[in-house]
Amino acid sequence: MIPVEGVENQTIAVLGLGRSGKATAAALKAGGARVIAWDDGVDTREAAAADGWEIVDLTRDAGWDGVSALITSPGIPHLYPKPHPVIEKAMRLGVPVDNDIGLFFRSFATDEWNEFDRIPRVIAVTGSNGKSTTTALIHHILEECGRPTQMGGNIGTGVLSLNPAEDGEVVVLELSSYQTDLARALTPDVAVFTNLSPDHLDRHSGLGGYFAAKRRLFAEGGPDRAVVGVDEIEGLYLADQLSMGPSDDRVIRISSETKLDGPGWSVFAKKGFLSEYRKGRQAASIDLREVKGLPGAHNHQNACAAYAACRAVGLAPREIEAAFHSFSGLPHRSQTVAEIGGVRYVNDSKATNVDAAAKALQAFDRIRWIAGGLGKEGGITALQPFLGRVTKAYLIGHSARDFALEIGQTPYEIAETMEQAVAHAAAEAEPGETVLLAPAAASFDQYPNFEKRGEHFVTLVEGLRPAEG
Structure with missing residues (x-):
């Protein structure tokens, strides 16, 4: 405490x-x-x-x-x-x-720090999508590199339940807009902005209020380093507001869409490769295609954000790269559960809407797609451009038949239950294919929450493993 x-x-x-x-x-x-x-x-x-x-x-x-x-x-x-x-x-x-975030930032530093060799630091992560994965990945990298670290905030432990800092420790916090909007003190050493998409608009009276709540993390205290995703106009604006000039390396721009090679400090991913540029020269490159815990462009953006934050606290590129490969992903978020008989099984139960499901479908080829549940307003017709990768859909839950009418010519079956969907997908899958749970729907018709849905999928997949003996 x-x-x-x-x-x-x-x-x-x-x-x-x-x-x-x-x-x-x-x-x-x-x-x-x-x-x-x-x-x-x-x-x-x-x-x-x-x-x-x-x-x-x-x-x-x-x-x-x-x-x-x-x-x-x-x-x-x-x-x-x-x-x-x-x-x-x-x-x-x-x-x-x-709120508790404001209390944390005004109480974290103590007189004991005067005896430390290395002052503890705080990395705070906000944004619309990917902030949980980015936070967990930063924490994992720090652990793998032997740095004392704790993780809390909107993920894991509440901020005031964390332990007092150790010498040289790095605390990694995930902060939602609800938390940043009110906190009277916001003074991280490194602040990360992943991206922005419409969310919680009633709570913030529109997109502008939502962005303003996120922006407070950077404007109130002024972090030593700002890692900013610039794939949306709001990120471009934020990076520009924080920077004193093109070569100001206090701002690290990140992208999963655009090559960034200007005179400042940038990290971007293109065609599966992460690149770091400083002063117009490439400083490092990492092949993300074989990092199984970070599939797809959306996770490559998370990798860029985590890489940049860890570089900002002094970790070396090769240390970070090695830690990438031991990251298994967060439960229910593009989580590789198993590879059985050459077939990969991925749990993305957190993909409860069309946008999240689209990202999951773009991350894999030759997909046996398990989808359905309690469908949301607007249905899933917007997913049609991403269904070319789907070999067959296995539709479950309340909206299974509605989904069947919205997926065009994609082969499908009404599986009804998770048990039947997993069993049939596993029986029909061939080596090199991926059985992907990305429901594009809420879970409440069959499960109390998306976590329970994902856990059920994982249990069923584990039951597919051949018995030892």
């Missing part, structure tokens, strides 16, 4: 008592604060009270006597579509509102 600095003998209110809220309350208490808490859920409040937390009704004015700050969980709206009543009350009373 990281005790919160600067709160001793203050009364701090915490709104939301989920995982991050409880961790925040504990870190505030460890920092010497009196913590009062509120949650809209009666059962949650009662459970927290049973655990010893002081529950105060923050919807009433009387609950605010002596409160110095309100710390809110990231999922609770503070501005759009409208602020939570407790947050609005805090703002009307002039009580500062913050």
